[in-house]
Amino acid sequence: MQQLVLASNNAGKLKEFSRLFAPLAIEVIPQGQLGVSEAEEPHATFVENALAKARHAAAATGLPALADDSGICVPALGGAPGVYSARYAGEPKSDAANNAKLVADLAQHQDKRAFYYAVLVLVRSADDPRPLIAEGRLDGEVIAEARGAGGFGYDPHFLIAGLGKTAAELTPEEKNPISHRGKALAALLAKLQEDAL
Ligand SMILES: O=c1nc[nH]c2c1ncn2[C@H]1C[C@H](O)[C@@H](COP(=O)(O)OP(=O)(O)OP(=O)(O)O)O1
Numbered sequence: 001m002q003q004l005v006l007a008s009n010n011a012g013k014l015k016e017f018s019r020l021f022a023p024l025a026i027e028v029i030p031q032g033q034l035g036v037s038e039a040e041e042p043h044a045t046f047v048e049n050a051l052a053k054a055r056h057a058a059a060a061t062g063l064p065a066l067a068d069d070s071g072i073c074v075p076a077l078g079g080a081p082g083v084y085s086a087r088y089a090g091e092p093k094s095d096a097a098n099n100a101k102l103v104a105d106l107a108q109h110q111d112k113r114a115f116y117y118a119v120l121v122l123v124r125s126a127d128d129p130r131p132l133i134a135e136g137r138l139d140g141e142v143i144a145e146a147r148g149a150g151g152f153g154y155d156p157h158f159l160i161a162g163l164g165k166t167a168a169e170l171t172p173e174e175k176n177p178i179s180h181r182g183k184a185l186a187a188l189l190a191k192l193q194e195d196a197l
Pocket residue numbers: 007008009010013041053068069070071072085086087098116151152153154155167179181
């Protein structure tokens with residue numbers, strides 16, 4: 001595999017993936033660069049939404065496609081925002097509004113624990129009968145005060161367990177190896193290598 005379309009329109013994810021793929025002999029092309037429209041994400045599970053996004057991009061381009069469906073899950077909120085993380089505060093999508101709603105929703109809760117979760121799906125073609133699927137998780141807690149200028153999404157309010165820093169206080173070199181996305185990609189690449197044997 002030499003070329004891969006990245007089935008995402010999220011600038012933060014695209015930045016992280018371009019760095020993660022930099023050492024590899026795979027050219028990753030954001031779907032926006034190929035004129036692919038945004039896919040619907042109607043499903044109740046991360047894996048179904050990731051598969052829908054990957055298939056959509058593969059069908060539109062004829063290239064293998066990689067999709068990431070991810071979010072922040074808060075046990076005290078019954079797992080919310082979960083698959084609805086991107087539109088938690090409604091449309092149009094806004095990181096600032098999502099963070100404000102999450103902090104407000106947690107104000108009355110003692111238990112601020114949260115985790116990031118990502119599912120990656122790679123399809124070699126739109127009708128690939130054996131999509132490659134991998135997941136990753138990063139534990140932490142939600143804090144009311146934003147800290148840090150890096151990252152994207154919920155990062156300024158996501159204090160990483162055992163680190164005393166938010167995800168927005170990490171450099172990309174620090175975040176990628178420990179993140180839900182970085183761990184999922186490492187697992188996916190291991191599967192891809194096995195699959196090629
Ligand atoms: O490392 C992360 N650091 C901070 N926030 C994060 C992270 N990873 C996911 N998130 C948040 C962003 C968004 O609110 C939701 C993903 O939603 P999700 O539908 O997978 O992505 P999206 O709609 O932004 O772009 P796309 O579907 O085109 O890939 O979780």
